[in-house]
Amino acid sequence: GAVVSQHPSRVICKSGTSVKIECRSLDFQATTMFWYRQFPKQSLMLMATSNEGSKATYEQGVEKDKFLINHASLTLSTLTVTSAHPEDSSFYICSAPGASGVQETQYFGPGTRLLVL
C-alpha cells in the first residue's frame, strides 16, 4: 500500500528556534497533503492543506506566518514552525490522499513529536 514518511520523528528545540518537518509520499505522487496537529489526549485538528505548486490553504485560527508550508514537489511537503514556543509542543501528522484525491483514502505519516523547551 501507499506509504507516507515523516522526518524527524521527534524533535526537541529551544524556544525561539525554527523547526522544519518533512512529509514524503514514498511510492505515489501527492498534489495535495494535509497537516494536522494533535495535543495530548485530543483529536486531530487540521491545520492546513498543502498544494503542490501553489499556496497552502490554512484553517481558521492557524497563523500562516508561523506555520510555513512549502509543497516543493509531487512527493514532498514541509511544515516549518517558526520561532517555536512551548505552546507549539504537539504531535504533528501529515497525510496524503490516495488516487481519488479525497481525504477518505488518505494515508497518514507516522507523525513528528515536537517539544519546545
Add this chain to the structure above:
Amino acid sequence: EDKVVQSPLSLVVHEGDTVTLNCSYEVTNFRSLLWYKQEKKAPTFLFMLTSSGIEKKSGRLSSILDKKELFSILNITATQTGDSAIYLCAVGGGATNKLIFGTGTLLAVQP
C-alpha cells in the same frame, strides 16, 4: 457549523468485555464516515461507511452507520489489552469538503 462528536470521551474496561463507541455528526454534504485506531503514532484505518444499515466487520470489530439518525457505532467484542487506544471517528464532506475528526474516545482495557 459542521461537527463530529464522540462518546464517551474515555472508557476503562476489563479484558473480555464488549464495548460500544459512539459517533454522532452534523455535517453538510455527507460523503462517508471513517473509524481509526490510534496508538502512539499516526491513526490506522479501521472502517469506512457510506451506506446506512450495512455492518462492516473485521475480526472482533464491527461498525454500522445510521444516516437518518446521523450516528455510527463501533463495537469491540472480547476486548484485549491490545485494543487500548484512542478511537477516532471522522466524517468526509462538510462545507469545505474535508475530513472532520471527532474528539476521540480513549479506551483502556485492563488485564
